[in-house]
Structure formats: C-alpha cells, structure tokens
Amino acid sequence: MMTRISDNPLQTREDLLAALEQLTDPLRPLYSKGGARLDIGRTGASYPAATAGMEGFSRVLWGLIPLLGGGGDSELWPTVLDGIRHGTDPGHEEYWGEVRDYDQRLVEMAAFGFALAAIPDQIWSPLAPQEQEHLYNWLNQINSHPCYDCNWLFFNVLVNVGFRTIGRPYDEVQLESNLERMDAFYLGEGWYSDGVDGHCDYYGPFAIHYYSLLYAKLMGQEDPERARKFKERARLFAAEFVAWFAPDGSALPYGRSLAYRFAQSAFWSALAYAEVEGFSAGTVKGIILRNLRWWFSQPIFDAAGVLTIGYTYPNLVMAENYNAPGSPYWALKTFLPLALGAEHPFWREQELPLPEIPAVSVQKPAHLVLVREPASGHTAAFNSGHLSTNEHTHTSAKYEKFVYSTGFGFSVPRAEWGLSQGAFDSMLALSEAGEHLYRVRRRNLESEILDNLLRSVWKPWADVEVRTWVVAGLPWHIRVHRIETGRALDAAEGGFALGQETGLAQQLSGSGAAAATAWGTSGIRGLTGYMRAELIWPNANTNLLRPRTVLPTLTASLEPGIHWLVSAIYGDPSAVPVPSAQLTELPGNILEHDPLSLLNVTLDEDKIKVLTTGGAEVIIPLQ
Incomplete structure (x- = not known):
C-alpha cells in the first residue's frame, strides 16, 4: 500500500518522484473509457462538464511532462496517449471539440505545447501519422481564436513553440506579437501585472514568469536575447517574491486562484529548471520543498486522495467561477524540477533556509x-x-x-x-x-x-x-x-x-x-x-x-x-x-x-x- 503523502519527508528527488505518484495514483480510476477526460467531481464551473473533464486531463500533464523529460516513467502515460488519440479525433465520442473565442480549452492547450517542445519523443513520436494530424489540427485552433489580453497570451506562444520543435507549420507572426505584448504588462523591478492595469498576484509568478522561463529554456539558442531578458526579469522578481514566503513553508494568501495551492512555489521550480542565477540551488530547493511539506500537512485531499477545491480545507465559498473539480491540479507545475535528471547538480545541493529578508x-x-x-x-x-x-x-x-x-x-x-x-x-x-x-x-x-x-x-x-x-x-x-x-x-x-x-x-x-x-x-x-x-x-x-x-x-x-x-x-x-x-x-x-x-x-x-x-x-x- 502506498504511504500517505503527509508521511513523505520530501527531501530528495526520489521523494519528489514518490509525491507525484502519490498525487496522481488516485486519479487512475477516474479516467474516462477513452482516457480523454478525468471525471473527478460533480461541482460546476463556468464551462461545461465535458470541458472540465478535458481540463483535468490536461492539468495532470504539468507533472507528467517533467517526469518523463527527466528520464522517469509513469504507468499513467499509456492512458494519456490514448486520451490524446481519442480527444483529438473528430470521429471519436470523447473528442474535445471545436473551440470558441476565449475558450477554457485554449488554456489547457499550453501543457500540450510544452510537451511537444520538451518531450516530443514521448508524446509525438508514438502517435500514428493520422493521430499526429489530429493532434496538430486540434491544437492549431489556438491560432484562429483570441485569448484574453493577460497571461493567456502565453498559451498561444507555447503551442507554437511546440509546433516549431516538431517541424510543423506555426504562426510565427502571432507568436512574436504575443511575446511583444507581454512587455506591456511589465512594470519593472521584475514585476508583471496580469494584463494592462491588472493585479500583481500569483499570476505573475506561476503564470507569466513560469511560461517565460519555459520559453527561455526551450528557445534559449533560437532566441537568446529574449531568453536573457526573461531570466533577468525572473532574477529581479525572485528577490522581491521571496518575502511572500514564511519559514514554515507557507506563502501569502492573496489574490485569486488560490485553489491552485502549491502552485505558489511553481515560480521557484521554473527558476531551477531555467537555471537562473541569483539564489543558490539550496535556497530555491528549500522554498519549494518547505512549501510542499506545508501543503501536504493540510487537509486538502478527499478520502480517496484526490485534491479538492479550496485552500487549506475543501471550500467552495472562496472558489472562482472557473474552478472545476480538476482545476487544482494546476499545482503540479511545481514538479517541474523533475525535468532535471538525477545527476543534475540541483539534487546534490543541501536544502537551505530562507535568506535574510528585511523586516x-x-x-x-x-x-x-x-x-x-x-x-x-x-x-x-x-x-x-x-x-x-x-x-x-x-x-x-x-x-x-x-x-x-x-x-x-x-x-x-x-x-x-x-x-x-x-x-x-x-x-x-x-x-x-x-x-x-x-x-x-x-x-x-x-x-x-x-x-x-x-x-x-x-x-x-x-x-x-x-x-x-x-x-x-x-x-x-x-x-x-x-x-x-x-x-x-x-x-x-x-x-x-x-x-x-x-x-x-x-x-x-x-x-x-x-x-x-x-x-x-x-x-x-x-x-x-x-x-x-x-x-x-x-x-x-x-x-x-x-x-x-x-x-x-x-x-x-x-x-x-x-x-x-x-x-x-x-x-x-x-x-x-x-x-x-x-x-x-x-x-x-x-x-x-x-x-x-x-x-x-x-x-x-x-x-x-x-x-x-x-x-x-x-x-x-x-x-
């Protein structure tokens, strides 16, 4: 029997691997027959239940992609590949459908773009030619439908970076336009607002900076100047954002989308992934692991071990209109360091406490x-x-x-x-x-x-x-x-x-x-x-x-x-x-x-x- 996640010491790479398995193992029986949806619960969101099921499927990828990219394996991956085959097949009953402008499914395409760029051998190569065509065509809808003028613009960027990696046609004009638009959200000193006149909340660290650092890692050779800019902004932001974390691992509850819980520390995971200088690896590791340990000591799971909607306990009162049962699995973004192989120096560094922070x-x-x-x-x-x-x-x-x-x-x-x-x-x-x-x-x-x-x-x-x-x-x-x-x-x-x-x-x-x-x-x-x-x-x-x-x-x-x-x-x-x-x-x-x-x-x-x-x-x- 698998140990409870609260008993996981979360000190080593092996512990992090075990934690990801402990988080995803309860989801196995919840996949649909064709594997294209996760049926986690019955609470509603602003989009249909079928879209919510697709969202849950996609959000698990944020943990599985770095796992495979770092040389690991998952018993869920064959199910995921079947889900991709069926979800992108217009003739299948579990087809994810034609998207609309500002559609929630545009959000979920970002994980697929990251996968195509980071692990093409695991997600693209196993598909038959017709299956590849289906996946490409379904994702390519993002080039014909607008996203909201905020962190959403990066979803298109990631999909087109994925297309570029696998050698498929991509919308270079829109990719460049969206990247340039992000500069309008930059406020200086490392800070982004989530759109013009938007708030500076967790969408800066776990969305805009996170995607920027994925881009910097994946496109560092092709676009070195922008990669350098993204890393420098992240370095500046890290020096400010560290003040949001307490020594016990908790982070500041502020703003919306707090049901994503330990995504609070996803920025630090991206900092490690993109190898941004500024804080030592031991300091970054400490922030991530303490935050995970703090979260896993809270009653955030149901009796089956599935993440609930809420903050430190199941709670729909504080939830957003766009929080479906599978939404909290955005938190798996924090497992990005697993993309760093077992021999990477990050794993040899000792966990360090928070640096000295001004009163x-x-x-x-x-x-x-x-x-x-x-x-x-x-x-x-x-x-x-x-x-x-x-x-x-x-x-x-x-x-x-x-x-x-x-x-x-x-x-x-x-x-x-x-x-x-x-x-x-x-x-x-x-x-x-x-x-x-x-x-x-x-x-x-x-x-x-x-x-x-x-x-x-x-x-x-x-x-x-x-x-x-x-x-x-x-x-x-x-x-x-x-x-x-x-x-x-x-x-x-x-x-x-x-x-x-x-x-x-x-x-x-x-x-x-x-x-x-x-x-x-x-x-x-x-x-x-x-x-x-x-x-x-x-x-x-x-x-x-x-x-x-x-x-x-x-x-x-x-x-x-x-x-x-x-x-x-x-x-x-x-x-x-x-x-x-x-x-x-x-x-x-x-x-x-x-x-x-x-x-x-x-x-x-x-x-x-x-x-x-x-x-x-x-x-x-x-x-």
Missing part, C-alpha cells in the same frame, strides 16, 4: 508593503489598494483588504447581510444606517505608499468619500479613516479573523476586543471615533485557513458630515502556551499595550504624526 519590504508595483516578524516569521502584506478592479469572484476580499497574512489568511463574504455573513476582517465596512447591507473598498481613486505608510482614497457611494491611512507593522498596525458622508452610516472595522475550534479566551472593554485560541491572538482597539467593541462570529467557511473564526471588531454610527476613525489592530498567530481546552485568559493584556509609540505614531487632538521607517515625517490633520 519591511516595500513592493510598490504590487501596491504592497511586506512586514515580517523576525522571531516567528509571520508575514503580513499591507495593501494600499488599486485604481482598477475586475469581475472575478470576491474581488474586494482578494485584492482590497488592508492587510493579508500568512498566519491569519483572509476571509470572503458568505452573503451580503450583516457582519457575520460579510466576514469583514481587515476591512472597513460601511452600511446605510439600519440597512445591514455593507460596502467595502473595491476600487480606489488614489493609492500611494511612503515607506510603511499607505494611503488610499475610495468612494463606496457617490456622496461618501473615505481617505484611509495604514501604518504597517507587526504585531500592531494603525488605521486612520477620514469619512465625509452625505448619508447616515453604520461603520465596522475588522481585525484579523482568528481560527477557533475549542478553547477561547476573550477580553472586551469599551474601546477594545481581543480573543486568543490555539491559533494565536487577535485584537483591536479604538483610539478615536469608535463607539463599541465586540467579537463577531463569521459564518463558517469564510476564512481561507480555518473553517470557524472569531473576529474582533469596532463599530460606530455616523451622521452626515466628517468623521475620523482611528484604530490599532493586533495580530500574533503564534500558538498560545497552554492547551486550547485549558485556555481561559489572554496571553498578556494586549489591550493595554502602547502601539502608537511602537510604530512611531503620535495622536493629538488636532493631528496625527507618523514617522515612517524611512525617516519621513507625515502629518495627518484631523479636520
């Missing part, structure tokens, strides 16, 4: 300030907000909270009514008085960062303007809001959502609320303007890390006019020093701490003075 990392292209607690490694990303938005699920929760945390995660709303359904952690939520229907920051009129001070201006209604300043820090940070409103409002300021199961210590005062559980301590204190402090119990399954949470919150009632709300928020995800069942008191009276002096903030009757980490003095007049 505060300002990442302006991403609108983020990363703050790290040296002792615990807890990492929080403070967010100044964005000038544009999108229509993806829970966009405000995934891109516009004031802070995101490796220790507390973040929450998404369950529904629109009240504070429990809204789960407004790390947000200011506003409702028309008595309505209980809350609005939060979604798009900003202004957004800027000065060292550890972040400022934004946003309007939840046409006659309501909110100016927000956040003084980033850990375990405390400060939030200041100037609210000019033409209507009566109810306001709620949420702290960090704290996981809770058994054992809870709580503290409430007129101006503050705090709670401690086995997963740490969370608190909030009103410094001016707030009227009440309370603990909110958000709906189950709203938080990405914990199914049940408690949320310290401040509330206020605001009449038309100008109001100033100032608060201090505390978050320490370190485990409390007593068993949760015996937890009755907070570990220290945090509501009596002095966060203002800790963060070099002075609060007077008429102004707030902030001394930033860079030495700048900023005065916020309370008028």
Whole structure:
C-alpha cells in the first residue's frame, strides 16, 4: 500500500518522484473509457462538464511532462496517449471539440505545447501519422481564436513553440506579437501585472514568469536575447517574491486562484529548471520543498486522495467561477524540477533556509508593503489598494483588504447581510444606517505608499468619500479613516479573523476586543471615533485557513458630515502556551499595550504624526 503523502519527508528527488505518484495514483480510476477526460467531481464551473473533464486531463500533464523529460516513467502515460488519440479525433465520442473565442480549452492547450517542445519523443513520436494530424489540427485552433489580453497570451506562444520543435507549420507572426505584448504588462523591478492595469498576484509568478522561463529554456539558442531578458526579469522578481514566503513553508494568501495551492512555489521550480542565477540551488530547493511539506500537512485531499477545491480545507465559498473539480491540479507545475535528471547538480545541493529578508519590504508595483516578524516569521502584506478592479469572484476580499497574512489568511463574504455573513476582517465596512447591507473598498481613486505608510482614497457611494491611512507593522498596525458622508452610516472595522475550534479566551472593554485560541491572538482597539467593541462570529467557511473564526471588531454610527476613525489592530498567530481546552485568559493584556509609540505614531487632538521607517515625517490633520 502506498504511504500517505503527509508521511513523505520530501527531501530528495526520489521523494519528489514518490509525491507525484502519490498525487496522481488516485486519479487512475477516474479516467474516462477513452482516457480523454478525468471525471473527478460533480461541482460546476463556468464551462461545461465535458470541458472540465478535458481540463483535468490536461492539468495532470504539468507533472507528467517533467517526469518523463527527466528520464522517469509513469504507468499513467499509456492512458494519456490514448486520451490524446481519442480527444483529438473528430470521429471519436470523447473528442474535445471545436473551440470558441476565449475558450477554457485554449488554456489547457499550453501543457500540450510544452510537451511537444520538451518531450516530443514521448508524446509525438508514438502517435500514428493520422493521430499526429489530429493532434496538430486540434491544437492549431489556438491560432484562429483570441485569448484574453493577460497571461493567456502565453498559451498561444507555447503551442507554437511546440509546433516549431516538431517541424510543423506555426504562426510565427502571432507568436512574436504575443511575446511583444507581454512587455506591456511589465512594470519593472521584475514585476508583471496580469494584463494592462491588472493585479500583481500569483499570476505573475506561476503564470507569466513560469511560461517565460519555459520559453527561455526551450528557445534559449533560437532566441537568446529574449531568453536573457526573461531570466533577468525572473532574477529581479525572485528577490522581491521571496518575502511572500514564511519559514514554515507557507506563502501569502492573496489574490485569486488560490485553489491552485502549491502552485505558489511553481515560480521557484521554473527558476531551477531555467537555471537562473541569483539564489543558490539550496535556497530555491528549500522554498519549494518547505512549501510542499506545508501543503501536504493540510487537509486538502478527499478520502480517496484526490485534491479538492479550496485552500487549506475543501471550500467552495472562496472558489472562482472557473474552478472545476480538476482545476487544482494546476499545482503540479511545481514538479517541474523533475525535468532535471538525477545527476543534475540541483539534487546534490543541501536544502537551505530562507535568506535574510528585511523586516519591511516595500513592493510598490504590487501596491504592497511586506512586514515580517523576525522571531516567528509571520508575514503580513499591507495593501494600499488599486485604481482598477475586475469581475472575478470576491474581488474586494482578494485584492482590497488592508492587510493579508500568512498566519491569519483572509476571509470572503458568505452573503451580503450583516457582519457575520460579510466576514469583514481587515476591512472597513460601511452600511446605510439600519440597512445591514455593507460596502467595502473595491476600487480606489488614489493609492500611494511612503515607506510603511499607505494611503488610499475610495468612494463606496457617490456622496461618501473615505481617505484611509495604514501604518504597517507587526504585531500592531494603525488605521486612520477620514469619512465625509452625505448619508447616515453604520461603520465596522475588522481585525484579523482568528481560527477557533475549542478553547477561547476573550477580553472586551469599551474601546477594545481581543480573543486568543490555539491559533494565536487577535485584537483591536479604538483610539478615536469608535463607539463599541465586540467579537463577531463569521459564518463558517469564510476564512481561507480555518473553517470557524472569531473576529474582533469596532463599530460606530455616523451622521452626515466628517468623521475620523482611528484604530490599532493586533495580530500574533503564534500558538498560545497552554492547551486550547485549558485556555481561559489572554496571553498578556494586549489591550493595554502602547502601539502608537511602537510604530512611531503620535495622536493629538488636532493631528496625527507618523514617522515612517524611512525617516519621513507625515502629518495627518484631523479636520
């Protein structure tokens, strides 16, 4: 019997090979009769079930291609070849079909392009001439249908690189056009946005940079200048992106598509594959393996060992509209180092811990300030907000909270009514008085960062303007809001959502609320303007890390006019020093701490003075 993946030590290449087998072995009975689809589950997505089955088939290739490319073998591969034969045959009942513009199947073609370029002897040569023609014709549809103007443009690039490798006609004009278009998304310092005015989220590292590095490896001789450019951008980005990872292997939960889980470390796998200089092989290996070990210690599989939709537990509430049952297997991109043969120097390097990372990392292209607690490694990303938005699920929760945390995660709303359904952690939520229907920051009129001070201006209604300043820090940070409103409002300021199961210590005062559980301590204190402090119990399954949470919150009632709300928020995800069942008191009276002096903030009757980490003095007049 195969050992559980959580028991895999994940230290060597052999361990990584075993992990890939442990991930794919439960899928064997789920292939369709013709092998062209994976029937993993019954939940729906924005595309038909037949397309979802094809997607699952394709995403497994991200793990199998490097396995075969590095000299390995898989008992699944004969099934995969049969699936390709039948899925691309217009006369077969499992034919993948004619695609449309912006079709999900265009996304899935990228893996086939990579396979044709990286392992043509295993995927192309075994096919009979007519089968080869079918595969070529089916993939070539991507040259007749547009993809979205974002990371999707690379799907066409990879398919045409594959065609070029096997000596088939390819669209050189579109390949070059798409590659040039990617430069419009480049923001400098290694950062890409996912499309013009798009977000800087994981689609930079596990999509755009990932595909760029595949291109650099596969086309290094044919296109050396662009390969050099892609590697240099990845090197610059690595120096910034490393701050998103904590010493325990976890990475920052931020943005969309988090159901792809350990794809978080796929960028580092591509860095190793393309042999990009900058970080040592031991450092890169450590980031990858620790991230995998962290993920495999979470309950992310069903009883049969199949990946579920969710983050640290099965959860459809946080999922995207395009998350089908097979979608999470995009995470197999992280197994790209298996393409490096057993004798490659990468495997001889000892795993190393994270390099020294500054306590505060300002990442302006991403609108983020990363703050790290040296002792615990807890990492929080403070967010100044964005000038544009999108229509993806829970966009405000995934891109516009004031802070995101490796220790507390973040929450998404369950529904629109009240504070429990809204789960407004790390947000200011506003409702028309008595309505209980809350609005939060979604798009900003202004957004800027000065060292550890972040400022934004946003309007939840046409006659309501909110100016927000956040003084980033850990375990405390400060939030200041100037609210000019033409209507009566109810306001709620949420702290960090704290996981809770058994054992809870709580503290409430007129101006503050705090709670401690086995997963740490969370608190909030009103410094001016707030009227009440309370603990909110958000709906189950709203938080990405914990199914049940408690949320310290401040509330206020605001009449038309100008109001100033100032608060201090505390978050320490370190485990409390007593068993949760015996937890009755907070570990220290945090509501009596002095966060203002800790963060070099002075609060007077008429102004707030902030001394930033860079030495700048900023005065916020309370008028």
